[in-house]
Amino acid sequence: MFSRIQEDIANIIVRDPAARNKWEVITCYPGLHAIVMQRWAHWFWRNDLKWMGRFTSHIARWLTGIEIHPGAKIGRRVFIDHGFGVVIGETAEVGDDCTIYQGVTLGGTSLSKGTKRHPTLANGVIIGAGAQVLGAFTVGEGAKVGSNAVVVKEVPAGATAVGNPARIILKDNARDEAAARMFASYGVVPNGDDPLSKALHGLIDNAATQEHQIEKILASLKCAGIDCETLLTTEKFDQKEMNKLVE
Incomplete structure (x- = not known):
C-alpha cells in the first residue's frame, strides 16, 4: 500500500508544477486523499462489506469534495487535480496514468442494476474540468476530453472530444500523433479547434x-x-x- 502511495505522490509532483514537495502533496492534495480512501472503500466492497465501503466513501466525500463509489475500479497513478465536485460512478473503470480535473462526472445513463452503466477510461486519458462522460462506453488510450464537454459515445484512442454534445477530433498526421502523446492540461491540445x-x-x-x-x-x-x-x-x-x- 505504501509503495502505491509513494507512486501517487511522485506522479502528482510530475503532473502539477504547483506541487513543491512530498509533504505538501501528502497534507494538501484532496485528490490523493480521495484515491487512498477509495482503495480502502473498494477493499471493503470486494470483501462483501458493502455498508462499510459506502460509509468510507461517504467520509471521503465529506473530507475532499470528491465522490467515488467504492465499486469503481481505479488504476495506478491516477491524478485527480483540484478535484472538487468530481463524481465517479459504481461501474466506472479508470485506467493507469489518467488525469481528472474538478467538476468531472463519470456517470451512468441506465437504471438497470447489475449491468455496466458507467464509462471506462483507458490508460493515459485526460478529462478536462466540468466534462461529463455519460454511459457504458470506452474513452480510448491517450484520448483527451476538453473542459465542459458532454461525451455520450465512444472516443477513439488518441482523439480529442470537445463541445456539447462532444465532437471528435482525430489525429491526422505525425505531428498530431506526437502532440497526442504529450500531457495536455485540462484536455487542451495545440490546434484542437472544434471541427x-x-x-x-x-x-x-x-x-x-x-x-x-x-x-x-x-x-x-x-x-x-x-x-x-x-x-x-x-x-x-x-x-x-x-x-x-x-x-
Whole structure:
C-alpha cells in the first residue's frame, strides 16, 4: 500500500508544477486523499462489506469534495487535480496514468442494476474540468476530453472530444500523433479547434469567395454592354465579422 502511495505522490509532483514537495502533496492534495480512501472503500466492497465501503466513501466525500463509489475500479497513478465536485460512478473503470480535473462526472445513463452503466477510461486519458462522460462506453488510450464537454459515445484512442454534445477530433498526421502523446492540461491540445467551428469557417470563406467572383462577373458583363437586372441592395457580406462569431 505504501509503495502505491509513494507512486501517487511522485506522479502528482510530475503532473502539477504547483506541487513543491512530498509533504505538501501528502497534507494538501484532496485528490490523493480521495484515491487512498477509495482503495480502502473498494477493499471493503470486494470483501462483501458493502455498508462499510459506502460509509468510507461517504467520509471521503465529506473530507475532499470528491465522490467515488467504492465499486469503481481505479488504476495506478491516477491524478485527480483540484478535484472538487468530481463524481465517479459504481461501474466506472479508470485506467493507469489518467488525469481528472474538478467538476468531472463519470456517470451512468441506465437504471438497470447489475449491468455496466458507467464509462471506462483507458490508460493515459485526460478529462478536462466540468466534462461529463455519460454511459457504458470506452474513452480510448491517450484520448483527451476538453473542459465542459458532454461525451455520450465512444472516443477513439488518441482523439480529442470537445463541445456539447462532444465532437471528435482525430489525429491526422505525425505531428498530431506526437502532440497526442504529450500531457495536455485540462484536455487542451495545440490546434484542437472544434471541427464544427472549422466547418463554419470554411463555409464563410467559401461564401466570401463566391461573392467576390459574382462581383467580378457582373463587372465584366457591364463592360461588355450587358446590363443585368439590379437586385435589391443587401448589406455587404463581412467575412471577418462572420468568422469572429464562430471563434
